[in-house]
Amino acid sequence: MSAGASPEIDGAVKAQFPLLERSVHGRPIVYLDSAASSQKPTAVLDAMDDYYRTINANVHRGAYEIAAAATEQMEQARTDVARFISAPSADEIVFTKNATEAMNLVARSWGGSNLGPADAIVLTEMEHHANIVPWHILAAERGFEIRWIPITHDGCLDLTDLDRLLDGAKLLSVTAMSNVLGTLNPIGRLAAAAHEAGALLSVDASQYVPHLPTDVGELGADFMVFTGHKMCGPTGVGVLWARMELLDAMPPFLGGGEMILDVTKEGFRPNTVPHKFEAGTPPIAEIVGLGAAVRFLEGLGMDAVRAHDVSLTGYALRTLTDRHGDDITVHGPSEPAQRGGVLSFVYRDVHPHDISQVLDQSGVCVRAGHHCAKPLMRCLGVSATTRASLYVYNDTSDIDSLTEALDEVGALFGH
Amino acid sequence: MAGLEDLYREIILDHYRNPRNRGELECPPAHRSEGFNPLCGDEVVLTFEMDGDVVTDLRVGGYGCSISQASASMMSAAVIGKTIDEIRDLTRSFKAMMSIHEESIGGDGSEALDGSGTGDSGSSTDGALRLGDLEALRGVVKFPVRIKCATLGWNALATGIDETVAAG
Structure with missing residues (x-):
């Protein structure tokens, strides 16, 4: 920054x-x-074009020159994205298809192993469907309660009953900036209130990260999701950031190649974070493009x-x-x-x-x-x-x- | 190039500003059918009364854009007093007019449907004789994303009539 x-x-x-x-x-x-x-911008288009013209090979396997270069470019992008949001470690950056998939990952993996019939989570009335429907789907299976922070007439969160809504809740999941109203929500205050109540804070930063200097530590988030294509990057790549201890404890989301250390007829051992959550060949060119987008925005x-x-x-x-x-x-x-x-x-x-x-x-x-x-x-x-x-x-x-x-x-x- | 005048014909704007048969009939005896466009949130609510196989009255409720509202208004004026068979026939003709072949859209839609109907599907020729005012909606096919708006009320009516017939 x-x-x-x-x-x-x-x-x-x-x-x-x-x-x-x-x-x-x-x-x-x-x-x-x-x-x-x-x-x-041209910088992003060129980075992706160069990648396909001169480097294209699958990542994280293959000892030959261009496979190593592909891996290096992808991992450089991970480092760039981590720096861009002041994440403590590049290993806390999980690449997904988009912010929607990142939020589904949080719901399925963390929610699926932490939420049950006696539990509650808190959303707000200004959420994008991507931060509503994954929780509806999970709630239908696991029977937890979804509570809602209302909005005021001028399109801000009405925090009058915040403490009551958070009482006994395990998660507050909220947008940092409304995709409809543009409202910037008081994430710092929400983080403090959530943590005070013993809840985690998940932040939909899809509109925030492209537009404001972002520091995950300063925001106080435990999970944060955003997407590449709203920040000058390509479609097809999104990001989940979460604190390492959370990612470490969470079960895998999708199963397949790349996300394992070993597979037997009896079962599998998951790979380390972040690869545990990146099953299959990733969108390499898109990740490279996202890295270029981050450097473009840093240049501005x-x-x-x-x-x-x-x-x-x-x-x-x-x-x-x-x-x-x-x-x-x-x-x-x-x-x-x-x-x-x-x-x-x-x-x-x-x-x-x-x-x-x-x-x-x-x-x-x-x-x-x-x-x-x-x-x-x-x-x-x-x-x-x-x-x-x-x-x-x-x-x-x-x-x-x-x-x-x-x-x-x-x-x-x-x- | 398709211009706004192709879409927003005066008769369409008239039906939008002064919708015919607006409102809701008491159910029962009236039948009710709803249509939704999940893309834009538009909603049409039709209530209609039948005497034998004739639709004797129909009211249009809900909310939506000028095209969906005008199309439903024009539809209401066209179908009241008609038999189920006549309405199904009219619906087929209207939907034929609203159907487009990929090749007729061509880039920005510039070559498609210059008004002579040459780019349209063949079945609309005799339908056009009976569509009357509804012909004004022909220009909608030059704006493919709006076709769903124009057919919203028609699909709701077709569903409503089918359900009524099935229920005996």
């Missing part, structure tokens, strides 16, 4: 993302859907990335409100410092599908739907929202394009 004053993020960053040079429907693309998936400086998000989010909140007034309602905290660059909004009574369709004609890419957070949609009293989300390559001109394109929505659907 860079110390001191970080250089500002400017147009030179955007120029490193080849896809952003294209146009759609004859208009330059305005990509505002990074909370769903980020674009990829995560303090600068966060400052850019805050500045652009503030500009977006001001501009959208100035131009559209009462026609637009942006969900979530109104103060940019309390949120990330995720803007879910309602425009008049126009359905999000129709909004995104009209914006698309102007080249503006936003997401419409429930954003895999249906319990939250019910709390907000809507079936869907339109969501614009920002990243390092966005600038004020992208926000202006969104603001202007919304005028066309008003013209078409106005009464």
Whole structure:
């Protein structure tokens, strides 16, 4: 992580993302859907291309030159990712398919051996389905209770009853940053409360790690999951970080090659962490690409990335409100410092599908739907929202394009 | 290139702004059928009354985008007073109009379905004679992700009628 004053993020960053040079429907693309998936810089594309062109071989077996190089590149990425989130050891980094698989790993492996009928876990109403459904599936098998932290009208966690909810619970699993509202949750406070109650803290950091300097020790997390493709990396690779003593005690998740020390007709001995959790040939090129993404973000400086998000989010909140007034309602905290660059909004009574369709004609890419957070949609009293989300390559001109394109929505659907 | 005017025809916007047969009938005697689009959370709730094999009344509830709401509104106007066989026929014609062959989409959809129906499936030609206002929804096939919106109400009605027939 860079110390001191970080250089500002400017147009030179955007120029490193080849896809952003294209146009759609004859208009330059305005990509505002990074909370769903980020674009990829040349550095990441080149790293993956180079890997396939010059190194490609299976890892952790084979003594020949390129097999060793493949292993080295993959393990270098593990080291890079560990450094990026200030993990005490690279061995605590487990590569998965995505954050969803990482959360399923926690549920299946830790939950499957620690949760029973007398137990309870705590989730929040703003979780992504990836941090809900694995627990529903496990609860149906093992019969533990799931409790819910409610949200306030401005899209923050309502912690009034936190101590009561945590009483007797074994786990609190919470998002660090809402993928719908952008809300930054008080992870430090939640960690302290969970640990005080004897519960572990699992953090869905899928939206957090790509956007803020992350230190797992500072957060106080016991488990943390995130995904590569939202942080300038490729799809197909996610990460579970957990404290080594937890990983050591947890049973394997998937069985197969790589995750064993020995196999007999009677049984098997699992490999050491992290390999115990990485059955089968891993997504090597994707892991290499994730390593390149981490180094790319480190080059920008995560303090600068966060400052850019805050500045652009503030500009977006001001501009959208100035131009559209009462026609637009942006969900979530109104103060940019309390949120990330995720803007879910309602425009008049126009359905999000129709909004995104009209914006698309102007080249503006936003997401419409429930954003895999249906319990939250019910709390907000809507079936869907339109969501614009920002990243390092966005600038004020992208926000202006969104603001202007919304005028066309008003013209078409106005009464 | 497919433009917004292909999707949002004036008659569609009219049905969206002034939905016909909006509401809910008391069940029983009315029958009830629901349709969900899990991708966007849209929901349509149909209640309809039957006299013999004729749908004598139908109301549309739920919420959704302009296409799903307009399509359900137009459907309600088209099917009230019709027999089950006529409705099934109409449903087949409508869904034929909404079905596309991969090759007719072509890149950004620019070459597909210029309005003459040349890219459409053959079965829609005679159906088109009877679809009337519903023809306005033809442009939806140029926007493949919206086809599910247009067929949401129709699928719910087909399911509802099948269930009613099966229940005797």
